[in-house]
Amino acid sequence: MAAETLVSLLAGEPCRFSAWVAMPEPLVAEASARAGFDCVTLDMQHGLHDPASVMRCIGAVALAGKPAVVRIPVGDFAMASRALDMGAAAVIAPMINSVADAHAFARAMKYPPIGERSWGPVRAMQLAGATDPVAYLRGANGQTLAFAMIETREAMALVDEILAVQGIDGIFVGPSDLSIALANGGSVDPLRADNVEAIGAILAAVKAAGKFAATYAITGAQARGYAALGFDLVAIGSDGGYLRAGASAMLAEAGAQ
Amino acid sequence: MAAETLVSLLAGEPCRFSAWVAMPEPLVAEASARAGFDCVTLDMQHGLHDPASVMRCIGAVALAGKPAVVRIPVGDFAMASRALDMGAAAVIAPMINSVADAHAFARAMKYPPIGERSWGPVRAMQLAGATDPVAYLRGANGQTLAFAMIETREAMALVDEILAVQGIDGIFVGPSDLSIALANGGSVDPLRADNVEAIGAILAAVKAAGKFAATYAITGAQARGYAALGFDLVAIGSDGGYLRAGASAMLAEAGAQ
Amino acid sequence: MAAETLVSLLAGEPCRFSAWVAMPEPLVAEASARAGFDCVTLDMQHGLHDPASVMRCIGAVALAGKPAVVRIPVGDFAMASRALDMGAAAVIAPMINSVADAHAFARAMKYPPIGERSWGPVRAMQLAGATDPVAYLRGANGQTLAFAMIETREAMALVDEILAVQGIDGIFVGPSDLSIALANGGSVDPLRADNVEAIGAILAAVKAAGKFAATYAITGAQARGYAALGFDLVAIGSDGGYLRAGASAMLAEAGAQ
Amino acid sequence: MAAETLVSLLAGEPCRFSAWVAMPEPLVAEASARAGFDCVTLDMQHGLHDPASVMRCIGAVALAGKPAVVRIPVGDFAMASRALDMGAAAVIAPMINSVADAHAFARAMKYPPIGERSWGPVRAMQLAGATDPVAYLRGANGQTLAFAMIETREAMALVDEILAVQGIDGIFVGPSDLSIALANGGSVDPLRADNVEAIGAILAAVKAAGKFAATYAITGAQARGYAALGFDLVAIGSDGGYLRAGASAMLAEAGAQ
Amino acid sequence: MAAETLVSLLAGEPCRFSAWVAMPEPLVAEASARAGFDCVTLDMQHGLHDPASVMRCIGAVALAGKPAVVRIPVGDFAMASRALDMGAAAVIAPMINSVADAHAFARAMKYPPIGERSWGPVRAMQLAGATDPVAYLRGANGQTLAFAMIETREAMALVDEILAVQGIDGIFVGPSDLSIALANGGSVDPLRADNVEAIGAILAAVKAAGKFAATYAITGAQARGYAALGFDLVAIGSDGGYLRAGASAMLAEAGAQ
Amino acid sequence: MAAETLVSLLAGEPCRFSAWVAMPEPLVAEASARAGFDCVTLDMQHGLHDPASVMRCIGAVALAGKPAVVRIPVGDFAMASRALDMGAAAVIAPMINSVADAHAFARAMKYPPIGERSWGPVRAMQLAGATDPVAYLRGANGQTLAFAMIETREAMALVDEILAVQGIDGIFVGPSDLSIALANGGSVDPLRADNVEAIGAILAAVKAAGKFAATYAITGAQARGYAALGFDLVAIGSDGGYLRAGASAMLAEAGAQ
Numbered sequence A, B, C, D, E, F: 001m002a003a004e005t006l007v008s009l010l011a012g013e014p015c016r017f018s019a020w021v022a023m024p025e026p027l028v029a030e031a032s033a034r035a036g037f038d039c040v041t042l043d044m045q046h047g048l049h050d051p052a053s054v055m056r057c058i059g060a061v062a063l064a065g066k067p068a069v070v071r072i073p074v075g076d077f078a079m080a081s082r083a084l085d086m087g088a089a090a091v092i093a094p095m096i097n098s099v100a101d102a103h104a105f106a107r108a109m110k111y112p113p114i115g116e117r118s119w120g121p122v123r124a125m126q127l128a129g130a131t132d133p134v135a136y137l138r139g140a141n142g143q144t145l146a147f148a149m150i151e152t153r154e155a156m157a158l159v160d161e162i163l164a165v166q167g168i169d170g171i172f173v174g175p176s177d178l179s180i181a182l183a184n185g186g187s188v189d190p191l192r193a194d195n196v197e198a199i200g201a202i203l204a205a206v207k208a209a210g211k212f213a214a215t216y217a218i219t220g221a222q223a224r225g226y227a228a229l230g231f232d233l234v235a236i237g238s239d240g241g242y243l244r245a246g247a248s249a250m251l252a253e254a255g256a257q
């Protein structure tokens, strides 16, 4: 249904923006897709999604003609394969803190010989309008993207090794967790100077490796900054945040006290 | 759970504002309640609510400490009673086009001797923290509000008679349908001069009758206008609209093209 | 699945007892069915059921080998037909306050020539293990029961006429609403002397007409009393009440303060 | 999303076929839409749909690029309006047994000045990709179809009068109920000679009135027959029947005993 | 509820056939169970099931009197235990590629001393009509079956060792993944000669070990072939496939173009 | 919403009692919370909860003003973090059989520097009325409790080492599994003498370590016994058990045979 695939969107200019959806409701995912974002990310880690809502919401996002991205729970690589079977265009895996984590993620995301993704893309083929299994098998590894999250000191130290893992298509920087890690748990502040510097270093490594760089911005202004730095994809805010911001603006306009 | 009841909110100054929720998802209703509105209206007529979602969403609004209002489908007065049993603080009935309609609505909303509401408020008492059935029976007619929608030429002509029906606590003007009616189906435009004039006439009648006046505004600016006219309660926009407005603002801030 | 049909259960001695289920959850309905009741009533009027939950819960009750009864919202006779199509063994219609109400209810409950129930019992036949449409058509009017609720002064005055309506199989007395009606809205008390007397008079009329007499008891002791009076079916308490009573007993046993 | 609207499909040759879906599951509706039917009918009368499932399933059918039709419960004309607001391309109303029934149905289906459909097509416009409210208002009466079911002796006698009601776009013949009515409740058999003759007479009346003729066929062979007679739209079988037929064929092929 | 247990079905002749259900809808699972299959498999790996739908669907399959089988996601052995607690008669674990995988699966499936399944079979006992905990504890290891999937080169090389693991009751061959593995990712074709040969070798090993042999067939004809080879259980097609096949046959019969 | 936090409840006298909820229905969780328990435990291991129901039920328990506890599936530590993000006051992890298990559990439960819990407590902060992220970050490790289950011989042998793991706040003894382990699979009986002795030894170790001791009681009488022994928190029975007990008592009172 999607007019343009996520891969082709990210391959070009300019920076693309993703909605960030925590509520497990297809109408919310669909409304987010229709609101002007390039794609919609469904969050299973800190958001309220589960496999059932992910499946329903990928369909709802497809109805709005946009690709869907899924962030899985920590270490649930079986879910990475399932998200692809459900029609996700990309998967974000949090807390990839070792090369072994990266390999496990890549194995779940890619068909042989790169990985060990198991065969069964009935729903994904249906949503993509694909009918030839062998063509799908041969194309899937290039069309569905694996984003490894870098958000700890250990991961930062291994960023080049993680980027070198075949099947990892890009890095998704986690600014909040990274800021906690750099502060040894003392604070959370994505905009702290040391954190901004670390994000820049990771971005440089990703660019050097020729892979996709993505991250998360709490506000539109932050997103503009990440885009200016050269990120390919930036997720912004959250569904609850969009709703609250829009409601607040209307209430202010109404003169509510 | 609600710190203040809807009746006490409306009895005072200033104009109160309601969220308008079409999506049948408790988290959306709860987020709308937390966004600064005085209450939350769940729309079963043109929105996507059904009895199950209304029940779940009233609980979610209560969790946020706000009263919930339910707009029922046209003529479904059994649902008016059920909404009260589910804990709604008020019910809006669309298309009250005759005195008979108003009587039927009032009968469903009020316990004897005013009406014929049937006994069974287990959930409503639970949410209200009420434990004495007889006290609830005697207080309910005064604590739960019946809003009759005036939105056709027939209804306008009968507004005083409808206001005179015992058990009708207020009028909810439907600006869009009224504008279609006045244009004989030719256009929909709540801000058209004849429509604005008609709304003013209805408002005057409600004030003269000493009952509550409520209406619906598409934008915050319209809501401010209705408040200035003297409406007691104005519903604004919709959940989908809040989300879209907030997302658009963030995307603009991000520099999305 | 049901070892014995509701009709055969009610035709014999002794008084039968129904669970009363307000929560729209199949596991609750199934647990109630397994707890020793003869059948399970799903309440759409004051309970939290809707068509979807009724359909799911009838299946859950069938899994436990018991017949299901559905109380519909006031005046929603289309739902009476649908409940039968979903496999209900009986339907209780609240607020049958006129002979016209009784006729409308009977029409929805019975196939021609008695009524105008429309054809489409796919689910009901499946749950009953029936495979011959003509046999089902000819047997259904006798196997599915229509209970008209008598719970107002008007209804009491018409009880013989309502009992005379072809297709009405029994009366379900509503003690709480009746007590409110007799007190003109001043109190609710099923055990008040005038109410007890009125219930007795209705029961006598039902017995004289040779139809089934059913009612609702808040406690087991009340149910024992109704059984002793000669009622054929008595619904007791509610799912929430069973849970609270069982929990309280365990907490007391535990020594909770 | 639909490549072709239902109106344009029915305006042309040949006879169109609708899936008939009783299960309230979007994936079933979507699978039925993808299986080759021209449109998908969601049945609320004898099927297991409710407002929530209708809303979800209309989206699922749209995702497969097909128009959705909704059969409402008997007399629930408020649901007719709501189905249109949810994006249905047509509504089938069962048991239209009087001219008053036909008028009530038409009023709910058409905007003024033909009817009294109330304004609020947010979801319908979204699914249709429509953005101009006035254009939608002016076009809707011509784009969404009202099918009145003729399935009793009374209705047959009034077929010309019902066809003459402005806002009724077509007739949907109910063969099973008609056969019961003609047999005075003694049997159900759509293929009985008197029933076939009656269906032919109704079809002739519809053709003479220049409106759409639709009906329901239990089997493909029956559907072929109705198409040959000149029906514009024929619904076939049911989702459960498709599944059973396909499973049986596979089991037979497998040699299951 | 099941007239015959899965163990007794598989112990005898002839080959048994399982439905394969991907849609997370109890009515679909129940309809599949009623369509003539010996049991119903609910697929969590490539199908759209999650724990909630598995629980609901096991009840629905029980209502139809059949045993349910669950295929869990890759490596989710905690779900294997939960599926048994929910009443599954067997669990299929995909991608058992090492002896350690087999041991982990067996540990989750069997109570001590064979494994480490944790105690809590309330729902399973309820569905089985079991009331004696100690009897259930002692019988469960023999009544619930663990099927390890062999579908990679590594697994093939270890088939005898995997079969030797105590608690593994049988092998479920995965023909599609095996064909991808043998082609090093170049194609998917279960009927390719090398794949057919490999399946035969695995089957021989299972027979030699005296355990159950199961597999998956895309078509009825393939299933007949596997049955002729000596497999004890063959799953066929999918719910979506049954529906599509049945619909296509009816549309062809109708003369749809 | 909770008047008192779980930590403050457990810090004081007397022993606290938790409801045990297996049914994935918010109304059941809410009813259990209102029935007099100090908190409500939602069971994902042997109960029928999944992430979606846990999220909904935590809200329902909060609506009743009580803290919620979640028991996760075996080894699903990602779910431990998610339960905290959903607003759980404590998490119980079954089958902590090694120090490595305890460390993995603690890492998921605690923010740095104690653990590696990832940042994203939007829902938890909302339910707690918290608005300052840094304050939440610094307070969370002390306000949300990690209970490790000791229920095997291996775990018993390691109880002091497990108690010494930073981030483990208490032990939850699993009496049934422990009794199976001690009997090498031969029986299940929490009240067996060797089991009672083992429970006493574990309790002594917990007390010596100054951490919280919790366990599960099948009956109120058992719970009283555990409280007398010195346990800080005892979960009692189950939702299905409360319902059955309450229903049985009412049926007995009614004279049901």
Ligand SMILES: [Mg+2]
Residues within 6 Å of the ligand: A094, A151, A174, A176, A177, F118, F119
């Ligand atoms: Mg993070």
Ligand SMILES: [Mg+2]
Residues within 6 Å of the ligand: B094, B151, B174, B176, B177, D118, D119
């Ligand atoms: Mg209106």
Ligand SMILES: [Mg+2]
Residues within 6 Å of the ligand: B118, B119, C094, C151, C174, C176, C177
């Ligand atoms: Mg009553």
Ligand SMILES: [Mg+2]
Residues within 6 Å of the ligand: C118, C119, D094, D151, D174, D176, D177
């Ligand atoms: Mg019909």
Ligand SMILES: [Mg+2]
Residues within 6 Å of the ligand: A118, A119, E094, E151, E174, E176, E177
């Ligand atoms: Mg496989």
Ligand SMILES: [Mg+2]
Residues within 6 Å of the ligand: E118, E119, F094, F151, F174, F176, F177
């Ligand atoms: Mg245990």
